[in-house]
Amino acid sequence: IQADGTDGNCVTFVLHDEDHTLGNSLRYMVMKNPDVEFCGYCITHPSESKINFRIQTRGALPAVEPFRKGLNDLMGVCQHVLSTFEVRHSWELRVCS
Helix, strand or coil, X not given: CEEEEEECCEEEEEEECCCHHHHHHHHHHHHCCCCEEEEEEEECCCCCCEEEEEEEECXXXXXXXXXXXXXXXXXXXXXXXXXHHHHHHHHHHHHHC
16 A cells, blocks of 8 residues: 555555455445545556545544544454354355255
């Protein structure tokens, strides 16, 4: 990840080897933070697998904090979905056996 920006509360993160799957999910998680004024992303070109992910916060909050929180929250959601799936899948295997 590269971060470009002159101000700590307005930063563009460059995420390599990623696409809309991470971009849109992460944008949703970051925008849930009330201290985030703007969050958006773009795919630079269809033949390139990288995202420009921009965050602008209110006040003196550094943009890296909601970025990090958004990633952690997204990992938590993914872990919940995975564990729920595994519980359901193991239950179905026992019923079908």
